[in-house]
Amino acid sequence: MEIIPGIHQIKVPMGIPNSPLGFTNTYLVRGDAGWTLIDTGWNAKGSFEAFESQMRDIGLDFKDIKLIVVTHVHPDHYGLSGRLKQLSGAELAVHKAEMAFIDSRYLWTDILLHDIGEWLHQHGVPDSVLPDLRQASMGVLNLVVPAVPERVLLGGETISTGNFNLKVILTPGHSPGHICLYEPSAKVLFSGDHILPETSPNISLHVQSKGNPLGDYIRSLKSVREIDVELVLPAHENIFTNLPKRVDELLKHHQKRTAAILDRIKVEPKTAYQIASEIPWGLDIGGIAWKDLRNVDKRLAVMEALAHLEALRIENRVLKSSKEGIVFYKTAA
Numbered sequence: 001m002e003i004i005p006g007i008h009q010i011k012v013p014m015g016i017p018n019s020p021l022g023f024t025n026t027y028l029v030r031g032d033a034g035w036t037l038i039d040t041g042w043n044a045k046g047s048f049e050a051f052e053s054q055m056r057d058i059g060l061d062f063k064d065i066k067l068i069v070v071t072h073v074h075p076d077h078y079g080l081s082g083r084l085k086q087l088s089g090a091e092l093a094v095h096k097a098e099m100a101f102i103d104s105r106y107l108w109t110d111i112l113l114h115d116i117g118e119w120l121h122q123h124g125v126p127d128s129v130l131p132d133l134r135q136a137s138m139g140v141l142n143l144v145v146p147a148v149p150e151r152v153l154l155g156g157e158t159i160s161t162g163n164f165n166l167k168v169i170l171t172p173g174h175s176p177g178h179i180c181l182y183e184p185s186a187k188v189l190f191s192g193d194h195i196l197p198e199t200s201p202n203i204s205l206h207v208q209s210k211g212n213p214l215g216d217y218i219r220s221l222k223s224v225r226e227i228d229v230e231l232v233l234p235a236h237e238n239i240f241t242n243l244p245k246r247v248d249e250l251l252k253h254h255q256k257r258t259a260a261i262l263d264r265i266k267v268e269p270k271t272a273y274q275i276a277s278e279i280p281w282g283l284d285i286g287g288i289a290w291k292d293l294r295n296v297d298k299r300l301a302v303m304e305a306l307a308h309l310e311a312l313r314i315e316n317r318v319l320k321s322s323k324e325g326i327v328f329y330k331t332a333a
């Protein structure tokens with residue numbers, strides 16, 4: 001689908017069955033010396049075939065891709081990078097903060113698995129379910145062909161194609177080195193997973209993250225809210241308009257989640273796992289019971305609860321304590 005002259009959307013099916021997101025939206029941007037691809041999708045048979053078919057429909061060959069820009073290295077955005085680089089010879093560009101995750105997540109996973117297990121135990125995950133939650137994302141390894149980026153982005157650069165000028169905006173939160181791309185003349189924002197039209201992106205505090213991911217995300221949301229944008233091209237779901245309205249909805253969503261968390265710990269201290277199992281999830285689609293969440297979603301829920309708890313601790317609204325190596329949180333007096 002041609003969004004505007006020179007910018008095409010390719011919808012790549014998710015590489016895992018029953019994914020609620022369905023597709024990864026990737027984008028091809030025309031340039032004087034070739035095309036720039038924004039995100040890649042999974043390295044699954046059906047995903048690759050769909051990508052290749054839609055490329056042919058546009059009248060392009062893999063060799064026409066000269067630059068691949070990945071908004072962040074989650075598998076549904078980075079998974080096909082290695083394969084497409086081999087076929088196209090394209091240069092790969094990733095933010096500096098994302099590069100540190102490539103080896104640990106896709107090449108040398110034993111240490112990360114051990115650390116995830118320790119992290120989950122520390123935050124109250126019972127031994128009976130800990131192995132399932134620790135291993136929950138390992139199935140995606142077969143859906144990623146890793147590639148080493150040649151171009152390291154820092155944020156603030158402009159990627160010029162001749163036809164378009166894509167300004168790189170660092171938007172941490174969903175991932176520490178997540179980037180959006182803004183084309184000022186067309187007033188188009190490629191939002192990656194930073195802003196989706198229906199789903200609230202997961203904001204996690206996990207064993208590889210530092211600081212205050214939720215605080216980073218809120219600041220990033222507010223910063224892009226002020227950009228002059230007419231069309232938002234997200235990595236999932238549908239293209240949309242009215243960026244400020246969607247930003248305000250996401251801010252309200254996190255205010256509701258914060259309120260739900262505070263309500264659970266006003267009487268007694270609880271672990272992140274206990275809190276996550278007691279609050280509603282899937283608010284964007286009407287709510288999902290904890291027992292109905294997949295293991296990977298339960299793990300994400302624990303880590304998103306942690307992101308909220310640590311943001312509240314930094315604001316001195318929550319107290320953090322430890323007992324026999326297990327971390328508890330309670331509202332401050």
